[in-house]
Amino acid sequence: xxxxxxxxxxxxxxxxxxxxxxxxxxxxxxxxxxxxxxxxxxxxxxxxxxxxxxxxxxxxxxxxxxxxxxxxxxxxxxxxxxxxxxxxxxxxxxxxxxxxxxxxxxxxxxxxxxxxxxxxxxxxxxxxxxxxxxxxxxxxxxx
Numbered sequence: 001x002x003x004x005x006x007x008x009x010x011x012x013x014x015x016x017x018x019x020x021x022x023x024x025x026x027x028x029x030x031x032x033x034x035x036x037x038x039x040x041x042x043x044x045x046x047x048x049x050x051x052x053x054x055x056x057x058x059x060x061x062x063x064x065x066x067x068x069x070x071x072x073x074x075x076x077x078x079x080x081x082x083x084x085x086x087x088x089x090x091x092x093x094x095x096x097x098x099x100x101x102x103x104x105x106x107x108x109x110x111x112x113x114x115x116x117x118x119x120x121x122x123x124x125x126x127x128x129x130x131x132x133x134x135x136x137x138x139x140x141x142x143x
Contacts, residue, residue, distance in 0.1 A: 082095070089117075
């Protein structure tokens with residue numbers, strides 16, 4: 001069983017597979033995807049724009065939007081859990097590497113975490129996500 005900082009729960013194998021699939025992205029693709037993810041985390045009310053950006057990213061990179069959404073859903077588990085547990089960038093990087101992401105990509109993601117953490121923590125304190133928003137996102141992701 002994997003020892004992770006961001007969650008004590010046992011994650012489905014698909015989560016680790018999704019992180020390993022992130023390694024298939026070129027550096028530029030991963031940077032672009034990370035930017036899309038952090039824009040959404042900083043402004044979660046823009047769910048429609050987020051889904052549109054994911055669809056555009058999939059189209060530009062010759063992939064299907066469905067599998068990309070599932071992959072992003074797995075990736076989003078880390079910042080959501082890390083925010084709840086107030087993890088630092090090093091702990092986030094360790095978790096990403098444990099989940100199968102390569103060192104360079106994990107470092108990039110954790111650096112973005114370090115940059116955006118102050119805003120994300122303020123958002124978490126200032127706003128609790130309503131159940132309806134969660135259900136709506138789950139529905140949009142097809143969960």
